[in-house]
Amino acid sequence: MVLRQLLRVPALLRAAVRVQLRRNVGLSAVAFNRAKELDPVQKLFLDKIREYNTKSKQAGGPVDVGPEFQKDMNESLARLQRMYGEGDLTKFPEFKFEGELTILLNF
Numbered sequence: 639m640v641l642r643q644l645l646r647v648p649a650l651l652r653a654a655v656r657v658q659l660r661r662n663v664g665l666s667a668v669a670f671n672r673a674k675e676l677d678p679v680q681k682l683f684l685d686k687i688r689e690y691n692t693k694s695k696q697a698g699g700p701v702d703v704g705p706e707f708q709k710d711m712n713e714s715l716a717r718l719q720r721m722y723g724e725g726d727l728t729k730f731p732e733f734k735f736e737g738e739l740t741i742l743l744n745f
Contacts (some may be wrong), residue, residue, distance in 0.1 A: 715727050715728070
């Protein structure tokens with residue numbers, strides 16, 4: 639009986655070590671992947687995203703859209719204005735939780 643328990647302890651330790659090694663290898667793979675150079679497809683993808691971001695900031699909105707897109711956008715905004723009332727629908731709303739904040743801080 640005691641011999642079985644002694645033989646079972648190394649198996650449990652091996653299982654625990656195996657799980658820890660698997661986790662550490664997964665984390666170190668992410669760390670090493672950031673350190674080394676990206677593969678060409680990833681690099682091209684990131685370059686295109688950065689290029690679009692730059693163009694979008696310069697244009698102040700969507701890039702390479704025609705007048706039809708702007709017409710559809712204006713019609714959609716007008717329809718939403720009629721349905722939901724006033725306000726700027728192109729910006730995310732700002733929420734102010736002054737009353738609830740003071741209640742939460744008192745706890």
